[in-house]
Amino acid sequence: MTDRKTITRKILLALAVCAVLLFCLFPFVQILSTSLKHQFDWGNPSLIPIKFNLEAYKELLGITKAEEPVVPETVKALLDNPLLTEEKKEEILNRYRSTGDIFPYPRYFLNSLLLSASAASVSLLLAVFGAYSFSRLRFKGRKIVQRGVLFTYMIGGVMLMVPLYQLGVKTGLAKSTWGSLLSLLLIYIIQTLPVSLYMLGNYFRSIPYSIEEAAVMDGCSRLGVIYLVILPLSAPMLMTVFIYCFIIAWNDYLFASIFLKQFHDFYTIPLGLQSLFVSKNAIWDRIMSASVLTLVPVLLCFSFAMRHLTGGLSEGGLKE
């Protein structure tokens, strides 16, 4: 009797776990599957491609050579003219190359990587000192600073987009390429700074005072304490906060679309993918392989830092 009961229980448990796994993983499997399919295969519900297609990946990573331009005979004759300079020849050839089809994924990837990594670094650097200050030092106004951090931590980008854009226009930054990139970098810093302050503040508070006191006894200054005691102790947390900030900047579409619209060379991945998606038809394989390529580095990062990350998250860092 009890045996049968435990067996039914086990089966139900297994079914429920499988259902949860299916729900979590299905979209990922679908993305991977479509990225490997040929166009004729897209409508096929089977997740295993009839014939594997790696062209989309090759194209995105720039492994496929650019096609030689198809030039009409008459023009070829013209090109043989020795009076033509090399420059002119290139110019004529370029007219027959279709440049509209190229999707510079590595470039977008690099733009995103540089912007996100620099924003996360600056934000982390500022936050280490700020968070140390209001979590460990006593001063008048500390409570207000703490409350202020919590409040700004909950302000969404949408509420800042109009004034920040207007400020960009007023200061003239939004007109030039580098000005726009700088604005974007500053925006990513402020989008991530309150989170970093909040997460690090919570973490620093959990480090026992006695360790610090021992260092002070040995003649360490406060800054020395931060550098020699606090930073080494919180290395995993610093990594977590960095990844967290990185992801916030990496995900941003809103501000990139506002500031970088006319600077195609500096598109970030979300902006580039979205504009590819709305501008062309029948590109599911490319869109999906770009998705996979965007996903893989992040997943690697997370599998590496998973343990610390989940700990940090459940301690109250939750910004999205």
Add this chain to the structure above:
Amino acid sequence: MSSEITIAQRESRLGWKLVAPCIGVIGLLIIYPIIYNLYLSFFDVRLTGERLFIGLANYERLLRDSGFYDSLLTTSIYLVGSIAGSTVLGLSVALLMNQRFPFRNLVRAIILLPYFAPVISVVFGWQFIFDPVNGIYNHFVVETIGLTDNRYNLIGDPRTALLVVILFDIWKHFPISYLLIISKLQSINRDQYEAAAMDGCGPVGRFFHVTLPEIYFVLGTLIILRLVWNLNKFEEVFLLAPNVRTLPVFTYYTAFTGIIDQGFAASIAVVQFIFLSFLVFVYVKKVLKW
């Protein structure tokens, strides 16, 4: 005695010095823009930066704008649906993962994937699933179980697209609810369950008498925080279904597309800011004693 004061003073001075750069950056690029936004909402603002004072006209227009009310309704449905869904699913999965079974740690890690995956790398996959021509959803509904005769573009229609957005949000965010709930569940003392069992409580009774009171606080925190985050959500909604006009998407359209009216957009942002401040106030008063 006097050296005691100097130590305190020195600490205070150092405290301000260390936090000053953060305050400067936050003040200049968050606090000031919020005030500037309020100021702009009283103007007719052009993209080029020119502006004309018009008093409360933007707010009067907002109160008469049917698009605004539609957007409030959409936002409410989105908030209720996504938060109820992700909390219930998160709680169920947390209870499930609290059981013993093989490969439990691996499964626990896999569950977190949707949360950690960048939005941009998964939205198009979701679009594909619901694609009217190739998507597996339409294949399943039309060909496999024959629920309807025609393939239907779920994301093309704003009403059904809202459902897809809610489902996507649940998929993306239930892992964080699960994570916070399970870390609380694991801290519940086994003795309490045994005591409840002695009193004659079944599994359901134990859930209501022991588990629920213990995680009550976590659930409250989760719901308020999710309200705050989802009220701010832009990418998840806009990239998946641009026709679902929640407040942030509505503001974005007003400020940067079509007939551009940044002053009007600023006034919508002010309204959203008021909602948000209220939520944060509740959070600080009821949940957090920081």
